[in-house]
Amino acid sequence: MRCGVFLCECGGNISGVLDLDSLADSARTHDGVVSISRNQFMCGTEGRRMIEQAVEERGLDRIVIGACSRRFQGPTFERIARELRLGENAVAFGNLREGCSFIHRDEPAKAQLKAEKIVSAAVARARFQSDLPRGRTFLHRSALVVGGGIAGITAAEELSGAGIDVHLVEREQSLGGYMARLSKTFPTEDCAMCSLAPQLTGAALDPRIHIRTLTDVTEISGPPGEFRVKLRQRPRFVSEACVGCDDCTAACPVSVSSEFELGVTKRKAISRPFANAVPSLYAIDKRGPAPCKSACPAGTSAQGYVALVAEGRFDEAYRVASGPNPFPSVCGRICTHPCERACARGEVDEPVAIAALKRFVADHVGPETVIEKVPVIHSEKVAIIGAGPAGLTCARDLAKLGYRTTVFEALPVAGGMLKTGIPDYRLPKDVLEREIDQITALGVELKLGQRAGKDFTVDGLLENGYGAAFLAVGLQKSSEVEITGAELEGTERAVEFLRRLNLGKSVSVGDRVVVIGGGDVALDAARSAIRLQQTSGREPNVTLVYRRTRAEMPALGEEDEQAIEEGLKVEFLVAPLEIVGKKGRVSALKLQRCKLGEPDSSGRRRPVPIEGDVTEIEADTVVLAIGQDIVCDFLEGCEDVSVEKGQIRIDRDTLMTGKSGVFAGGDAAATGGWTAIEAIAAGTRAAHSIHNYLRGEKLFEVWPAKAAEARPSAEELARREVGQRIPAVLLDRSDRCASWAEVVGGYSEEEAIAEASRCLACAVCSECEACVRACPAGAIELDQQEETEELAVGAIIVATGHKEFDARRKIPLGFGRFSNVVTQSQLARLLAPSGPTAGELERPSDGAVPKKIFMLQCVGSRDCTSSGNEHCSAICCLFATLHASLIKQHYPDVDITIGYTDLRAPGKSHEEYYRLVQERGVRYVRGRVGEVMEEADKSLRVRFEDTVTKRKNEELFDLVVLSAGLEASAGTTEIAHVAGLQQGSAGFIKEYHPKLKPVDTQRAGIFVAGTAQGPKNIPDTIAQAKAAAARVVSMLSAGFVLTPAQVASSNLEQCIGCGICESVCPQGAVKLSGGDNPHSVVDANSCRGCGICAAECPSGAMTLGGYSDEEILAEVMV
Amino acid sequence: MTSTAAENTRAPETEDGAERKIVAFFCRECAYAAADATGNARVSLPTTIRSVLVPCTGRVSPLHLLKALADGADGVYVAGCLEGQCHYREGNLHALDRIEFSRALLESVGVEPERVQMFTMSAADSPKFVAAARKMHETISALPPLKRK
Amino acid sequence: MAPTTPDIEPITGGVQLFRSCLVTTEYPGVESASKWLFDRFDVEYIVNPDQTCCTGLGYYSDLLPFPTTLGVAARNACVAVEAGHPIQSYLCSTCYAINKKSRNVLEVPEFRKESNKALAKIGREYNDEVAGTIRHMHTLEILWSRHHSIPGLIKRRLDGIKVATHPACHYCKVFPDEVVGDAENFMIPEDLLEPTGVIKTGNYNEKTTHCGAGFRQRFVNPSISVAVTRQKLRRLAEEKIDVCVHMCPNCALQFDRHHSIIEQSANEEYPFVHLHTQQLVALALGADPDTVCGVKAHSQNVEPILERIGARERAVV
Known part of the structure; x- marks a missing residue:
C-alpha cells in the first residue's frame, strides 16, 4: 500500500481544537503512509490539486481523508479518486470534525489522542480496501406507469413524447382517477373534466401508450433497467364490440351504490363510470356466485330472479328461475331452500323469502309461457326409469339437447314423491301437473304403469334401440322397523300411508293417532291425519313423538309451527319401546324417556335413555315415519348394476352405474341430501353425462370446483338498516284443517316487489343475463376469465393516488x-x-x-x-x-x-x-x-x-x-407491497430523499408521482408527474447503467448453499441457484448494500463491498 | 500494519487513570446522521466513544462485537433506526438478535452482558443519540476495565 | 349489531381488585358483583388490605398537591407488585386515570426521585422493576378479555332490554389511544351484554358528553353540573332505553342520585334506570340482586327492571 493522508483544517473547525502538526507526525509513523498533506479546505479546488499532485508524485494507491463526516463530503473525495483512476474503494475516512473536534472542544488533550486513533483506524482500514468491480445493465426503452389518474396520464404522455413505450395500468375500469370526479378546480374555477377529457382521449389515441384497465400489478422482479412485471387483468365481461349504446344498463335489474359518484347515487351491475370514460367500454361488476346461487344444488341464479322481481319484470324472472329447474312452482312451495339459509340478508335481519318469490314468479307467469319445442337432432333414444323430479328433469334437459326421451313410470301417475308423498295442502296437484305438462310439451314421452323388472327390463331397452338409461327410481317404501307390535292392525307406514292418500284411495285413521319420527314425512303424515279426523267430523288428536328435541328436528321450522297451530301435540325426548295391542289392534304406545347425550357423527346430540322412566300414550293408529328404502324390482334384467346400503352404486362424478350407458341419480343414488332440489340437480347432471356419453365426449368430466362465493363484508352488513321479511299469508286454522286446501298463500305483486327489494345484491352481477339479451352488438361475454401477462420494462412510475x-x-x-x-x-x-x-x-x-x-x-x-x-x-x-x-x-x-x-x-x-x-x-x-x-x-x-x-x-x-x-389509496398500499416500497404516515410512498430526490423511491428505477407520494393539488401533481417522467427519460436515455459498487458478493468456494442469505435479503437480490449443488448468487442491480446477508452468512462466503469483515475489524481494533 | 494496530490497542492511561474505549457501530441512515447533527450542534460527548460507520446495523455480526471486546474495547454498542423504520426493513431487528446472542455468550464466560448494547433513534433525534452515548459511557465507566487473558 | 370491540389477550390471574372510595361507600354492589364475575370467569384476584385511596377526589378538588397523589400512586404500585398481583383492576375510571397518569409522570427521573424519598421512609422503592411489572386496567377490560365465556354462563336472558353506554371521561378521554375499542364510541358495556339478548344503542347524540359531576363542580357550581346531567338524561331518553350502563361510580352517582330530582324539577320523564355494567352482567348470569349486586343502595327504584328480567322470581344460582 502506498497511502497518502490528507488532513483538513476546515477553516479552524478542526485545527482550532486539534494540533494537526502533531497529528501528522503520528500519522507518519504508520506503515504504508508515504505522504501527508494539510489544507484549510481539503474539499476545495486547492485540496483537490494537492491530492492529484500527491497521487502523481508519490504514486499513491490509497487515500485517507481526515476531515468532516463521510456522510457530508464523502462523495466529493470518492469522485476525485474515481477520476484519478484509483478505483471504487480507494478512499478511507477519518471523521475529525463531527466525530472529534466538534464534540470534544472542552477536552483538547483527549481529543488529540482520539484524533490519532481515528486517523490510525482509517489507515488500517485503507490497507484492506480493494477495488470493487461494477457491471453494466442495458436498459429497456419502455416504462410501466401504475395508476391512470391525472398523474399517471401526464407521466405517460411525457414518456411517449420522449419515444418511450408506456404500459399504463389502471385497476378501475377506466382512466381518470380522482380528477374525473371533481366539478371545478381551484383557484381558477375551471371545469375539471374540460381539462381532463382531452388528456384522456390523447392517451387513448397515442400509439406508444398501451392502456390496460381492470388490471393489477402482481409481481415486480429483476433489476432496474430490465424489470419483469406480472400483470393480472380481471375480466370485463364486455368485449371490444361494445358500442356504448347504454341498452344494457336499462336492462340490468341490479342497482348498487356508485363508487364513481362516491355513493351519491346508484349504478347498475353493468356500467360505465362517466360519459367520456377511456376506454369507452362498459364493464360488468361480477364478483362470483351469490351465496344463494352457490347454495342451490341446481345452481339457480336466485339473486337474478329476485332482482328481476324487484323491477316487476316477472316474465324474465320466470325465465331465470326455470332455467336449471323445471319445477319452480313446486320448489317455491316445498323446497328446503338452502338458498335462504345462505342469504346474507339473514345476518342483518331475516333472509329474503327466495322460495316464496320463486313461487310467485312461477304461479304468475308459468301457465302463460309458451314452450318452444326443440327439434330432435340426435338419433339415440334415452330411457328414463321413474317420473319423479330427477327423472323428469333429466328428460327435459335431454329433450332440450335434442334427444328423444321416454320416461317409464311404475305408478299410473307421474311426479314421483312430489305426487305421492306430499299432501295437497302443501302442494296442490294442479301446480305439479302444470309443470309436468310443460315437460311433456317438449316432446318427452311418458309411459305410465310400466314397472322396470316386471313390465320391461333395462337391458331389454338397451338392446332395443335405447342408447342410454337413467335410473331414477327413488325410495318407494318405508324402512322396516323392529318394534314389537308392528304387525298389529292400526299400525301404518308413512310412505305407503301417504301414497294411498295421494292416489285418492280410501284411508282412515283412528281417534287417537301417534306418529313416530321427526322428518318431513312424519309431519306430512301427522297433518294429514289431523285433516282425516276433521273432515270426518272428529276433534283432532294426533301426537308426534320424537327422540330428540325440536332443535334437532330435520323438518322445516315454519312447518312444525303450522302443525302445532293445527292442534298437533308433540312429545320430545321419547323413544318408542313397544306398540301395545289389544285383540290384535293397536291400543297404546310404550315410550322410553330420554335425555340428550354426546353429539353423534351427524353432529346432532344423541338421545340417551333415562333408566326406568317409561311412559305410555293411548293410541288406535300408530304411523311409523322412520325412513325410506329402495325397492329393488328394477334390478331384474339389469346386469352389472348393484345396490349397496340402500343406494344404487354409481361413479359420483359421472353418475354412471357399473353398467356402461346406465346412469342413476335422485333419492335412489343420492350425491347430496334426499330432497327434491337435490334430485333436480341430479337430473341435470345426468343429462349432461348422458349427452357426453352418447357424443363420446369427455365422459369423465369432473364438475368444476365451485368458485368462491361473493358476500358483503361484515362491515357492509352492519351498515344495513334492519327490517323484516314480508310474511306469507296463511289460511285460517279452522278453514284449513277441515279441508285439503293449500295452507300457505302466495305474495301479491306489491308484496313480491317489496320482498325482492330486500335483496342485498351480494354478487352485484346476478347472472340473470338480461344484458346478454339486450345488447345489440353481442358484446357481452359472461365466460371471460382472468388473464395474466408478463412485461419487461426499464423503469416504473407509481401514480396510484389517494x-x-x-x-x-x-x-x-x-x-x-x-x-x-x-x-x-x-x-x-x-x-x-x-x-x-x-x-x-x-x-x-x-x-x-x-x-x-x-x-x-x-x-x-x-x-x-x-x-x-x-x-x-x-x-x-x-x-x-x-x-x-x-x-x-x-x-x-x-x-x-x-x-x-x-x-x-x-x-x-x-x-x-x-x-x-x-x-x-x-x-x-x-x-x-x-x-x-x-x-x-x-x-x-x-x-x-x-x-x-x-x-x-x-x-x-x-x-x-x-x-x-x-x-394512501388501497392501490398504493398494494403496489408498495408488490414493489417493496416504504410507506410513511397514512400509507403514502416514502421518497428517497424528501428534498433532493422527491420522485425517487427506495428502489432504484421506481419513481413516484402525485398523491401516492403525499397530499397535493392538481398543478403539483402534474409537475411531479413530469418530474418523474424526466427521471425515467434521463435514466433510460443513458442506454445502460453501472451496477452500484457497494454490493454484496458471494465467494463460490466458501458458499455452502444454506440459503440463509436468500431468506434475509430485504430486496430479494440474493437467490440460490445451481440445482442440486446450490450456491448463492447476488443480483448486483437489485442489491442495495445493507450487508445483512454478510453478517448472517455462517460460512463467511458472503461479503459486502466496502464493508468486508477485514475492513470493519481493522477499524475496530485500533 | 496489524502489529501497529495491536500496539495501539492498550487503552491510553490519562490523568484520572481510566480512559476506556467504547466501539460504536452507527447505521448510515439514522444513527450516523444523528451523530453528525450532534456534532454540528457542538454538544460535548465523552471521548471514549469510537464510531464505526456501517450501511445498516444489520451488517454488524457477533464477530465484530466480540472481536472489539477481545481487542481492547471495554464496551461496544450498536445504534440504528427505530423499530419498523429500518431502511432495509428488518436490519435493526437482525442486529438486536445478534446483540442478544452476544450478550448471552458473554454472560456464559463471566463477562458483564451490559458491555454490549443496542439503541435505536431517528436521524433527527440528536438528544436520543446523546443520551445513548452518555448512558453507554456511564455504564462502562462504572464497570472495571475488561480483563483479558 | 356485531361487537365492535377488538378481542384482547385473556387475563386469568395476578389481578388486584383496586378498591374505590365511591364504590365502597355509595354502591358496594359494584365491587361484590365484580368479584362474583371474576369467580365466574376464572380470574384469579386478591383484594389487598395494603392498598389505599387513589386520592382522586382530593386531588381534583384541589385539596391535595400532585406530589402527594404521585407518592400514593407509587406506593400503591409497590404494594400490588409485592403482593404478586401486579394487574390493578379499577372499578372507578378516576382511579384508573390517576394511576395511569402517575405511571407516566413517574418515568420522569426528578419526580420518581422525589416520590422515592417519601417511599424510603416506609422501606419501599418505585424502581424499574415495579414500573415494568405494574399494569393498569379498568375492570371492564379484564371482563372483556374473558367475554367468550359469557354465552355459556347466561342464566337470565335480557331479551328486549335496551341499553346505552355512558362512557366515563376519565377512561375514554384521558388516554384515548389506550382505550379498548373506540374512544369516541366506547362499546365494551354493550358488547359484554350482547349475548344476553339486549338491544344495543351504539352511538347516540352526545354520547361523549359527560355526566356533569366534575368532582367539586357538583358542589361549587351545582347549576352547571346539574344542567349537563339533565342534557345527558334527555339525550338518553330520546333513545328510549331501559338501562343506562355505567363504568364509573362518579357518573353513576351523579345520575342515580339526581335522576328523580331533575325529573321533578324539570317536569320531564326519563323512564330508565342506571346500573353499573358489572351489576347488569352479573344479573344476567344469575346473581342475586341484593346480596351480589347491592341494588338497595340505589336511589332510583330498580325493582321494575329486576322484575322484568325475572331477577325477583327465583334464585337461579
Whole structure:
C-alpha cells in the first residue's frame, strides 16, 4: 500500500481544537503512509490539486481523508479518486470534525489522542480496501406507469413524447382517477373534466401508450433497467364490440351504490363510470356466485330472479328461475331452500323469502309461457326409469339437447314423491301437473304403469334401440322397523300411508293417532291425519313423538309451527319401546324417556335413555315415519348394476352405474341430501353425462370446483338498516284443517316487489343475463376469465393516488348515519354538471336547496387521535373554499360557514382566492366541531367553539360537508407491497430523499408521482408527474447503467448453499441457484448494500463491498 | 500494519487513570446522521466513544462485537433506526438478535452482558443519540476495565 | 349489531381488585358483583388490605398537591407488585386515570426521585422493576378479555332490554389511544351484554358528553353540573332505553342520585334506570340482586327492571 493522508483544517473547525502538526507526525509513523498533506479546505479546488499532485508524485494507491463526516463530503473525495483512476474503494475516512473536534472542544488533550486513533483506524482500514468491480445493465426503452389518474396520464404522455413505450395500468375500469370526479378546480374555477377529457382521449389515441384497465400489478422482479412485471387483468365481461349504446344498463335489474359518484347515487351491475370514460367500454361488476346461487344444488341464479322481481319484470324472472329447474312452482312451495339459509340478508335481519318469490314468479307467469319445442337432432333414444323430479328433469334437459326421451313410470301417475308423498295442502296437484305438462310439451314421452323388472327390463331397452338409461327410481317404501307390535292392525307406514292418500284411495285413521319420527314425512303424515279426523267430523288428536328435541328436528321450522297451530301435540325426548295391542289392534304406545347425550357423527346430540322412566300414550293408529328404502324390482334384467346400503352404486362424478350407458341419480343414488332440489340437480347432471356419453365426449368430466362465493363484508352488513321479511299469508286454522286446501298463500305483486327489494345484491352481477339479451352488438361475454401477462420494462412510475379518509371513523360527526352529512368529494359530485343532480345543489334527505351549510375542515387530518391522521391534507382548505364560492355564486342567499383549524392557502394565487371568497360572504370560523347531531327534520345541530371570540356556538344547518383528508389509496398500499416500497404516515410512498430526490423511491428505477407520494393539488401533481417522467427519460436515455459498487458478493468456494442469505435479503437480490449443488448468487442491480446477508452468512462466503469483515475489524481494533 | 494496530490497542492511561474505549457501530441512515447533527450542534460527548460507520446495523455480526471486546474495547454498542423504520426493513431487528446472542455468550464466560448494547433513534433525534452515548459511557465507566487473558 | 370491540389477550390471574372510595361507600354492589364475575370467569384476584385511596377526589378538588397523589400512586404500585398481583383492576375510571397518569409522570427521573424519598421512609422503592411489572386496567377490560365465556354462563336472558353506554371521561378521554375499542364510541358495556339478548344503542347524540359531576363542580357550581346531567338524561331518553350502563361510580352517582330530582324539577320523564355494567352482567348470569349486586343502595327504584328480567322470581344460582 502506498497511502497518502490528507488532513483538513476546515477553516479552524478542526485545527482550532486539534494540533494537526502533531497529528501528522503520528500519522507518519504508520506503515504504508508515504505522504501527508494539510489544507484549510481539503474539499476545495486547492485540496483537490494537492491530492492529484500527491497521487502523481508519490504514486499513491490509497487515500485517507481526515476531515468532516463521510456522510457530508464523502462523495466529493470518492469522485476525485474515481477520476484519478484509483478505483471504487480507494478512499478511507477519518471523521475529525463531527466525530472529534466538534464534540470534544472542552477536552483538547483527549481529543488529540482520539484524533490519532481515528486517523490510525482509517489507515488500517485503507490497507484492506480493494477495488470493487461494477457491471453494466442495458436498459429497456419502455416504462410501466401504475395508476391512470391525472398523474399517471401526464407521466405517460411525457414518456411517449420522449419515444418511450408506456404500459399504463389502471385497476378501475377506466382512466381518470380522482380528477374525473371533481366539478371545478381551484383557484381558477375551471371545469375539471374540460381539462381532463382531452388528456384522456390523447392517451387513448397515442400509439406508444398501451392502456390496460381492470388490471393489477402482481409481481415486480429483476433489476432496474430490465424489470419483469406480472400483470393480472380481471375480466370485463364486455368485449371490444361494445358500442356504448347504454341498452344494457336499462336492462340490468341490479342497482348498487356508485363508487364513481362516491355513493351519491346508484349504478347498475353493468356500467360505465362517466360519459367520456377511456376506454369507452362498459364493464360488468361480477364478483362470483351469490351465496344463494352457490347454495342451490341446481345452481339457480336466485339473486337474478329476485332482482328481476324487484323491477316487476316477472316474465324474465320466470325465465331465470326455470332455467336449471323445471319445477319452480313446486320448489317455491316445498323446497328446503338452502338458498335462504345462505342469504346474507339473514345476518342483518331475516333472509329474503327466495322460495316464496320463486313461487310467485312461477304461479304468475308459468301457465302463460309458451314452450318452444326443440327439434330432435340426435338419433339415440334415452330411457328414463321413474317420473319423479330427477327423472323428469333429466328428460327435459335431454329433450332440450335434442334427444328423444321416454320416461317409464311404475305408478299410473307421474311426479314421483312430489305426487305421492306430499299432501295437497302443501302442494296442490294442479301446480305439479302444470309443470309436468310443460315437460311433456317438449316432446318427452311418458309411459305410465310400466314397472322396470316386471313390465320391461333395462337391458331389454338397451338392446332395443335405447342408447342410454337413467335410473331414477327413488325410495318407494318405508324402512322396516323392529318394534314389537308392528304387525298389529292400526299400525301404518308413512310412505305407503301417504301414497294411498295421494292416489285418492280410501284411508282412515283412528281417534287417537301417534306418529313416530321427526322428518318431513312424519309431519306430512301427522297433518294429514289431523285433516282425516276433521273432515270426518272428529276433534283432532294426533301426537308426534320424537327422540330428540325440536332443535334437532330435520323438518322445516315454519312447518312444525303450522302443525302445532293445527292442534298437533308433540312429545320430545321419547323413544318408542313397544306398540301395545289389544285383540290384535293397536291400543297404546310404550315410550322410553330420554335425555340428550354426546353429539353423534351427524353432529346432532344423541338421545340417551333415562333408566326406568317409561311412559305410555293411548293410541288406535300408530304411523311409523322412520325412513325410506329402495325397492329393488328394477334390478331384474339389469346386469352389472348393484345396490349397496340402500343406494344404487354409481361413479359420483359421472353418475354412471357399473353398467356402461346406465346412469342413476335422485333419492335412489343420492350425491347430496334426499330432497327434491337435490334430485333436480341430479337430473341435470345426468343429462349432461348422458349427452357426453352418447357424443363420446369427455365422459369423465369432473364438475368444476365451485368458485368462491361473493358476500358483503361484515362491515357492509352492519351498515344495513334492519327490517323484516314480508310474511306469507296463511289460511285460517279452522278453514284449513277441515279441508285439503293449500295452507300457505302466495305474495301479491306489491308484496313480491317489496320482498325482492330486500335483496342485498351480494354478487352485484346476478347472472340473470338480461344484458346478454339486450345488447345489440353481442358484446357481452359472461365466460371471460382472468388473464395474466408478463412485461419487461426499464423503469416504473407509481401514480396510484389517494383515497378520501373514511369519515365514518369520526363517529361524532355523523357521516354514514345522517343523510345530510356529506364529504367534500360528494359535494363535488352534487355540484358537477355531469353529476347525478346535473349540478343542482340538493340536500340528500329531501332534495331541497340547503339554506345553511357548515363545512367542517380537518376531518381525519391534523388529528392526533387514533381514529385520524396527523398530517395536513394540503388541499382541503381550498377545496372547501372553492365549493363555498361555487355555491355562493349560484345561490347567493345560501349561508355558508367554514369551521377551520388554521386556514392554509400557500401556493400561487391561493391566498388571493381565499380573500376573494371571504369577500363573497363566506363565513370562516376558527374552531373545530365537537359533535354533529341530527334533528327530527333531518337538519343538523352543530356544536363548535369559535376560538377567536372564545364563544361556544350551537347552530342548526341544512347540510354539513366534511372536508375529509387524504390517505394512501388501497392501490398504493398494494403496489408498495408488490414493489417493496416504504410507506410513511397514512400509507403514502416514502421518497428517497424528501428534498433532493422527491420522485425517487427506495428502489432504484421506481419513481413516484402525485398523491401516492403525499397530499397535493392538481398543478403539483402534474409537475411531479413530469418530474418523474424526466427521471425515467434521463435514466433510460443513458442506454445502460453501472451496477452500484457497494454490493454484496458471494465467494463460490466458501458458499455452502444454506440459503440463509436468500431468506434475509430485504430486496430479494440474493437467490440460490445451481440445482442440486446450490450456491448463492447476488443480483448486483437489485442489491442495495445493507450487508445483512454478510453478517448472517455462517460460512463467511458472503461479503459486502466496502464493508468486508477485514475492513470493519481493522477499524475496530485500533 | 496489524502489529501497529495491536500496539495501539492498550487503552491510553490519562490523568484520572481510566480512559476506556467504547466501539460504536452507527447505521448510515439514522444513527450516523444523528451523530453528525450532534456534532454540528457542538454538544460535548465523552471521548471514549469510537464510531464505526456501517450501511445498516444489520451488517454488524457477533464477530465484530466480540472481536472489539477481545481487542481492547471495554464496551461496544450498536445504534440504528427505530423499530419498523429500518431502511432495509428488518436490519435493526437482525442486529438486536445478534446483540442478544452476544450478550448471552458473554454472560456464559463471566463477562458483564451490559458491555454490549443496542439503541435505536431517528436521524433527527440528536438528544436520543446523546443520551445513548452518555448512558453507554456511564455504564462502562462504572464497570472495571475488561480483563483479558 | 356485531361487537365492535377488538378481542384482547385473556387475563386469568395476578389481578388486584383496586378498591374505590365511591364504590365502597355509595354502591358496594359494584365491587361484590365484580368479584362474583371474576369467580365466574376464572380470574384469579386478591383484594389487598395494603392498598389505599387513589386520592382522586382530593386531588381534583384541589385539596391535595400532585406530589402527594404521585407518592400514593407509587406506593400503591409497590404494594400490588409485592403482593404478586401486579394487574390493578379499577372499578372507578378516576382511579384508573390517576394511576395511569402517575405511571407516566413517574418515568420522569426528578419526580420518581422525589416520590422515592417519601417511599424510603416506609422501606419501599418505585424502581424499574415495579414500573415494568405494574399494569393498569379498568375492570371492564379484564371482563372483556374473558367475554367468550359469557354465552355459556347466561342464566337470565335480557331479551328486549335496551341499553346505552355512558362512557366515563376519565377512561375514554384521558388516554384515548389506550382505550379498548373506540374512544369516541366506547362499546365494551354493550358488547359484554350482547349475548344476553339486549338491544344495543351504539352511538347516540352526545354520547361523549359527560355526566356533569366534575368532582367539586357538583358542589361549587351545582347549576352547571346539574344542567349537563339533565342534557345527558334527555339525550338518553330520546333513545328510549331501559338501562343506562355505567363504568364509573362518579357518573353513576351523579345520575342515580339526581335522576328523580331533575325529573321533578324539570317536569320531564326519563323512564330508565342506571346500573353499573358489572351489576347488569352479573344479573344476567344469575346473581342475586341484593346480596351480589347491592341494588338497595340505589336511589332510583330498580325493582321494575329486576322484575322484568325475572331477577325477583327465583334464585337461579
